[in-house]
Amino acid sequence: MQSAETLWLCKPRFISCLRSWSVTIPQVTNPGVDVVEGCRLPVLRKNQENEDEWPLAEILSVKEIPGRKLYYVHYIDFNKRLDEWVTPDRLDMKKLQFPKKEAKTPTKNGLPGSRPSSPEREVVRAAGAGPQHPPSRPPQPQNGTARRPMPNQPGRKRKQPPNCGGTDEDSQDSSDGIPSAPRMTGSLVSDRSHDDIVTRMKNIDCIELGRHRLKPWYFSPYPQELTTLPILYLCEFCLKYLKSLKCLQRHLTKCNLRHPPGNEIYRKGTISFFEIDGRKNKTYSQNLCLLAKCFLDHKTLYYDTDPFLFYVMTEYDSKGFHIVGYFSKEKESTEDYNVACILTLPPYQRRGYGKLLIEFSYELSKVEGKTGTPEKPLSDLGLLSYRSYWSQTILEILMDLKPDNGERPQITINEISEITSVKKEDVISTLQYLNLINYYKGQYILTLSEDIVEGHERAMQKRHLRIDPKCLHFTPKDWSKRGKW
Secondary structure (H helix, E strand, O other): OOOOOOOOOOOOOOOOOOOOOOOOOOOOOOOOOOOOOOOEEEEOEEOOOOOEEOOEEEEEEEEEEOOEEEEEEEEOOOOHHHOEEEOHHHEOHHHOEOOOOOOOOOOEOOEOOOOOOOOOEEOOOOOOOOOOOOOOOOOOOOOOOOOOOOOOOOOOOOOOOOOOOOOOOOOOOHHHOOOOOOOOOOOOOOOHHHOOOOOOOOOOOOEEEOOEEEOOOOOOOOOHHHOOOOOEEEOOOOOOEEOOHHHHHHHHOOOOOOOOOOEEEEEEOOEEEEEEEOOOOHHHHHHHHHHHHOOOOOOEEOOOOOOEEEEEEEEEEOOEEEEEEEEEEEOOOOOOEEEOEEEEOHHHOOOOHHHHHHHHHHHHHHHHOOOEEEOOOOOHHHHHHHHHHHHHHHHHHHHOOOOEOOEOOOOOHHHHHHHHOEOHHHHHHHHHHOOOEEEEOOEEEEOOOHHHHHHHHHHHHHOOOOOOHHHEOOOOOOHHHOOOO
């Protein structure tokens, strides 16, 4: 695909869409039938248009409160962040499906349902309960798709990893009554059909972070004692977790941080980026991963943050630098990954911060002189953000091309990749997604329709947040020469 591509204009097309409407009738629960974990049946919920629908759901847990039962349901083929507790009147008992009996699967290392790790993972300690000793390194994946932990070098002693909750210098206060390490059981893998039942359910009701209260979407391996609290309190500067508002207020009198630890490598207006070394700032990095896991479902979490860098985006006001989102990346990536995990916190979503994080990751790749790509698989929201960024970035280049001596403008896939630092495979997939590539008279050409051009112009008018390369103060490090990072 090194041939010249030409820009064409075509008339816009109009596609009409039909929409069907249905009327639902509430179902009545049969008190004589016992609904147990594993059962499947239609459950009443509201869709995005606030209309009633009855999708098939699986019962993950049942609990009794005074006067009635509650059922924790997962809607089949829906994202797990929509899982919820429902009352019996929302169950359609006429279509109840009981679970099939299956042979018990052998356990590995005492953990039922242990499976290979997901290819894409974040880096805090795996969840658990009980006074177990942490392993010296993460478990080896069996399918060969996840990154292998670095072997111990001869003559080097590997430090015993500290508890995820804190270190001697920056530990959780013993007076808070909070254990210093997250729980150690529960396999955090991406395939929901094989997850432990504990990790398939949200375990934190609400998180207070600064002036925001967040409703977690997924399970996160915070200590068991915190999962029964109505609100989990976090210090918005060091991300330490506390069990009560009083504990938080006492902590704030001692916490000197007003920004993430590490080096500030970018500032423009109120937006700043901080580079944080997962080895030098282990406690902060692990607490950041615990918070991120509340909103990232497809990650397997490891305790070892040493091989990672974290780039935290903040918004500044008179009280300090408030965390907006972050992304992490490996210090050494053999597969040109420039992002391992990426997250915009819910209060800041749909405001352009996600694209700003992505754009910043590619600006770092430009300084490093590399092309990069995010680790796969991407979450549903992550895939939407990346596709949108790739589309706008590539179209911006194509529309700026000038004719050469009266001929049609020409550019190669490699040239687009070098200009944007977007990996060639992502450039090709984006052009195919936009349906721009055509084969004409023995060569590949790019055709831009009026719809594509007008849609791109509208999108760019709404995109007010951009990275200014002049405000970036970043010097890449050669981690291969630094031994143990």
